[in-house]
Amino acid sequence: MSFRARIAATAAGAVAVAVLLVSVAAYAASSRSLRDEVDRDLAEAASELIDRPEQVVFGIIQRIEGDLLTDSRFDKFRGRGDRNLFGPLPAGRFGGASGFVQVVNVSGEPISIGGDLEVPADYDYLPVDDQVQAVAAGMVQGSYYETVEVDGAPVRILTQQFTPGIALQVARPLDEVEDSLNRLAVFLGVGSLAGVALAAGLGLLVARFAMHPVEALTASAEHVAETRDLSHRIERESPDELGRLGRSFNTMLEALEISEEARRQLVADASHELRTPLTSLRTNIEVLADADALSVEDRSGLVRDVIGQLDELNLLISDLIDAAREAEPAESLVPVDFDVLVKDAVERAQRNYPEVRFQLEAKPFVTRGVPRRLGRAVGNLLDNAAKWSSEGGRVEVKLDDGALRVRDHGPGIAEADLAHVFDRFYRSAEARSMPGSGLGLAIVKQVATTHGGSASAENHPDGGALLSLSLPAISPDS
Numbered sequence: 063m064s065f066r067a068r069i070a071a072t073a074a075g076a077v078a079v080a081v082l083l084v085s086v087a088a089y090a091a092s093s094r095s096l097r098d099e100v101d102r103d104l105a106e107a108a109s110e111l112i113d114r115p116e117q118v119v120f121g122i123i124q125r126i127e128g129d130l131l132t133d134s135r136f137d138k139f140r141g142r143g144d145r146n147l148f149g150p151l152p153a154g155r156f157g158g159a160s161g162f163v164q165v166v167n168v169s170g171e172p173i174s175i176g177g178d179l180e181v182p183a184d185y186d187y188l189p190v191d192d193q194v195q196a197v198a199a200g201m202v203q204g205s206y207y208e209t210v211e212v213d214g215a216p217v218r219i220l221t222q223q224f225t226p227g228i229a230l231q232v233a234r235p236l237d238e239v240e241d242s243l244n245r246l247a248v249f250l251g252v253g254s255l256a257g258v259a260l261a262a263g264l265g266l267l268v269a270r271f272a273m274h275p276v277e278a279l280t281a282s283a284e285h286v287a288e289t290r291d292l293s294h295r296i297e298r299e300s301p302d303e304l305g306r307l308g309r310s311f312n313t314m315l316e317a318l319e320i321s322e323e324a325r326r327q328l329v330a331d332a333s334h335e336l337r338t339p340l341t342s343l344r345t346n347i348e349v350l351a352d353a354d355a356l357s358v359e360d361r362s363g364l365v366r367d368v369i370g371q372l373d374e375l376n377l378l379i380s381d382l383i384d385a386a387r388e389a390e391p392a393e394s395l396v397p398v399d400f401d402v403l404v405k406d407a408v409e410r411a412q413r414n415y416p417e418v419r420f421q422l423e424a425k426p427f428v429t430r431g432v433p434r435r436l437g438r439a440v441g442n443l444l445d446n447a448a449k450w451s452s453e454g455g456r457v458e459v460k461l462d463d464g465a466l467r468v469r470d471h472g473p474g475i476a477e478a479d480l481a482h483v484f485d486r487f488y489r490s491a492e493a494r495s496m497p498g499s500g501l502g503l504a505i506v507k508q509v510a511t512t513h514g515g516s517a518s519a520e521n522h523p524d525g526g527a528l529l530s531l532s533l534p535a536i537s538p539d540s
Contacts, residue, residue, distance in 0.1 A: 065273065065276075066266070066269040066273050067269075069268070069272065070262055070266040070268075070269050071262070071265070072265070073265030073268070073269075074262035077257060077258055078254070078257075078261070081253075081257045081258060085254050088250060089243070092243065093239075096243065097218070097239065100218050100239060101207055101218070101220070103234060104219075104220040104232045104234055105205075105220060107163075107220075108205070108220055108230060108232045111163065111230060111232070112222075112224065112230070162217075162232070162233040162234070163231070163232055163233075164188045164230075164231040164233070165228055165229065165230055165231070166190050166194060166229050166231065167198060167227060167229075168195055168199045168227055169195065170190040170191075170194060170195045171190075188212065188219060188231050188233055189210050190231075193221075194221055194231065195229070197229045198223065198228055198229035199227065200223060200226060200227075205221060205222030206220075206221055206222075207219065207220055207221075209236065212233075215236075215237055216235070216236040216237070217234070217236060218233065218235075219231055219233045220232045275308070279296060279307060279308060282294060282296045282311070286315065292319035292322055293315075293319060294315065295312050296308040296311055296312055324486075339375045342367075342371055343368060343372070346364050346368050346371070349364055350365070350368070394432050395430050395431055395432060396430065396431075396432075396433070397428055397430055397536055398429055398430065398433050398436060399426070399427075399428055400427045400429050400436070400461065400464070400466075401424040401426050401427050401461055403433060403436055403440065404422070404440055404459065404461050405424060406437070407441050407444055408420050408444065410441065411441065411445065411448060414445075414448075415451075417453045417455075418448045418453075418456070418457055419454070419455070420444070420457050420459060421459065422459045422460075423458075423460045423461070424459070424461035425461060425463070427461060427463065427464050429464060429513070429535060429536055430534075430536045431513045432513075435509050435512075435513075436509060436513070438505060438509065439505060439506045439509035439510065439531060440466065440531070442505055442506050443466070443531060444457065444459070444468060445502060446468075446470075446502055446503060447468050447470035447472075447527070448470075450470050450527065451470045451471060451472050452471075452472065455470065455471050455472070456471055457470050457471075463535075464515075464532055464534065464535055465530060465531075465532045466531045466532070466533075467528060468529050468530075468531075469522050469526055469527070469528045470526045470527055471525060474521040474522070474525060474527050475520075475521055475527045480519060480520070480521075483503050483519045483529075484503050484504055485504060486501060486504040503517075503529070506529075509531075510532070510533070513533055513534075514533070514534045515531065515532045515533040515534060517529070517530065517531050517532075518532075
């Protein structure tokens with residue numbers, strides 16, 4: 063199923079659930095309301111019977127002797143003079159809208175007062191159970207409602223005591239209520255199906271418009287995947303979630319483009335830097351191959367040159383590996399006493415550059431990082447300062463609150479070069495005659511960034527260059 067179809071199906075499902083709940087609630091409320099209305103009518107009828115018993119009894123007799131006088135079943139009652147007759151009030155077959163009254167004695171039988179009443183054999187009585195008899199006997203106080211089925215029709219009955227020893231049952235058929243509820247159920251069912259179908263159709267329509275920007279994003283991603291064109295951008299500036307997605311996609315493409323450009327530049331620069339020492343090394347080796355044509359002194363000089371070139375090549379390859387390294391994995395980061403690491407780096411630099419004096423002032427500082435990488439960065443700063451110091455010159459090294467500052471007393475950095483000293487393979491005009499690959503300070507910048515710090519370069523007001531490496535302190539929960 064496509065994403066668009068899933069959206070439409072989800073919308074239709076949500077509407078179906080909502081419509082179902084509303085329909086069930088409407089049906090339940092309507093059913094309750096109609097049945098409450100029937101109960102109120104029954105209660106009013108019972109109240110009238112209890113409040114005016116004489117009129118009710120007379121009305122029962124009038125109904126028998128008048129309206130139903132032509133019915134042959136009631137010939138025996140015609141002209142009856144006993145006005146105390148008290149018996150059932152028939153309403154024809156059950157199922158009509160008219161009510162029905164039945165009075166029973168404690169034995170549960172229809173009764174007459176002042177004479178016996180014979181009822182037709184096919185007459186449908188209201189059901190009488192032990193609870194009705196208990197009401198007649200006064201053993202149960204108050205009244206109660208129940209719904210029963212009489213002659214195939216549902217009937218609602220209110221039962222309560224009329225007089226001591228007599229229970230009054232007032233009933234009303236529920237056919238009209240059931241018919242109304244059945245019609246309501248059909249209406250709600252048809253309406254629900256129509257609503258769900260409409261929701262599904264509207265869901266497809268809405269999904270079509272909603273998916274348009276998503277399709278544009280998909281098309282852009284497919285275009286980039288097919289053409290490798292990282293300069294492609296998505297033109298969507300809306301403030302909604304899709305706009306944010308588009309901007310995030312553009313940011314990702316920009317980062318990939320920068321990374322790809324850096325990779326290409328690294329490969330190009332590395333190939334250029336490697337070409338020169340490899341060519342020189344090959345030339346010297348070819349000359350050494352003809353050892354008979356060389357004097358011992360020339361051969362020894364060439365061997366020293368080859369060894370030196372191999373050392374330079376090894377250093378260049380190490381720098382290339384470090385320059386190509388990405389962020390350090392979290393598990394390799396450990397607490398590092400940075401002041402101790404700087405002290406060790408200064409001691410090594412002093413041994414490597416005995417003609418330069420290194421002055422160290424370091425306060426204790428603990429950071430989190432990779433000791434080897436941090437040591438390499440500090441060593442590169444010291445090597446750079448020593449390279450630009452004259453014989454007998456001084457390099458000042460100061461560590462205070464995570465900020466390592468290395469100052470030499472050389473010529474300083476040209477203004478045109480200040481913005482590029484941390485670029486890969488960048489070498490100023492003055493540095494091109496010196497040994498090095500142009501990657502030392504780039505590695506310093508990279509180590510600072512991957513450790514959450516920063517690196518900067520400036521000229522000291524009193525002369526010389528001042529390079530800084532700042533690192534964050536270790537967090538308390540690290």
